[in-house]
Amino acid sequence: HGQYSSAVGRVAGLDARISREIGDWFGAGPAGIALGGEYRKEKMHQEYEAYVNDISSLGADAAGSVEGDRSVKAQYAELNVPVLDSLELTAAVRHDKYSDFGSTTNPKYSFRYQPFKQLVVRGAYSEGFRAPSLYELYAPRSTTFTQGYYNDPVLCAGGVVQPGGNAGRDCQQQFLNNGGGNTELAPEKARNMTLGFVYQPVSNLSMGLDFWWIHISNQIQAFPESTVFDDPNTYADRYVRAADGSIANIVTGNANLGIVKTSGVDVSLDYRFPNTPYGQFGLGMTGTYVTRYDFQNIIDGPYTDKVGDFQGDGVISRWKHVLTGTWALGDTRASLTNRFTSGYNDYDRTTNGRVASYALWDMSVGHTFDKVLDIDAGVRNMFDRNPPFSNQAYNFQSGYDPRYADPLGRTLFARATYHF
Secondary structure (H helix, E strand, O other), X not given: OOOOEEEEEEEEEEEEEEEEEOOOOOOOOOOEEXXXXXXXXXXXXXXXXXXXXXXXXXXXXXXXXXXXXXEEEEEEEEEEEEEEOOEEEEEEEEEEEEOOOEEEEEEEEEEEEEEEOOEEXXXXXXXXEEOOOHHHHHOOOEEEEOOOOEOOOOOOHHHOOOOOOOHHHHOOEOOXXXXXXXXXXXXXXXXXXXXXXXXXXXXXXXXXXXEEEEEEEOOEEEOOHHHHHHOXXXXXXXXXXXXXXXXXXXXXXXXXXXXXXXXXXXEEEEEEOOOEOOEEEEEEEEEEEEEEEEEEOOOOOOEEEOEOXXXXXXXXXXXXXXXXXXXXXXXXXXXXXXXEEOOEEOOXXXXXXXXXXEEEEEEEEEEXXXXXXXXXXXXXXXXXXXXXXXXXXXXXXXXXXXXXXOOOOOEEEEEEEEOO
């Protein structure tokens, strides 16, 4: 039949910004101010061909064509003031007016303190607002299979077939799941705070440490299918049953899922070894350590921590880093990179306690010809590492988690770039 659906999204906008210095208020340098405004018009439209009703595997409804639009007006201002030679303060505010979600005003404050040449201390606090996208609001309903395997809480309670049940239909099955947009969504709101420093004791060594805290309320996501099956009494209205009592489908779709509280620290290191007759060697590392990720599946619901622990429909790894060693001699260069993600408690701990950590090594070499042509070649996953085993079955994958590990094995690549 060819194309069965068409979707078009359009965004048209206009913005203006002015900035200037407004005087040396504290004798530490000129203050600066910036003012701006923005207007944006958003539209979306999606429709299906009539024949989709004849192809049940598409899970679509020909009568489910949707459209939506909104306009957004915004004004913002930013003020930067050097208070001391070593201290700089910044304050900013943004006001947005949505045609469909009303008005919101959000501030941001930050500072930069450099008590001496080798050390910079920095921090910021901000508030955020995210209106649901048009697609999150108006996406057409469609029916697919659940990502995980579940038991019917009535006909296969606890994994045991009940009267009227059928193991091949009701136990450890992927059930039909009807999802899509939700015009009742509320906006997400966020508070963010960071505090950190960069220390450069010598010219060829730089170290950074940034602590961060994020609080998000009314997070917008698809309602977790796992929650429907974990608490069937509370969410009985999300089950649609056939005449024989079996599950015809569950109903999820986009929803506001409550609060997320997360915190952690970002680390960085960059070191350039002294020059040698054999070239310039370097070492760089960036990493993130997550100390907390508490989330609510429903507004005012209990908090669950998913750091290093498969909860709901996924996991947050406690530690990730990218470590890179570099070498350069004239126009020739090479790099060796390690990408590491820490392990975690698996979905079903009775059959597999933990998913192993995951580390890949990549290597590349390159040369620049006549300052205009770059030739690079290399290998990703050079040791052909397989993803570690996981018994999760989300994302229509089993045996591993595609959000945690890449099933693609050793891969060779070559790239040429010409600079005009």
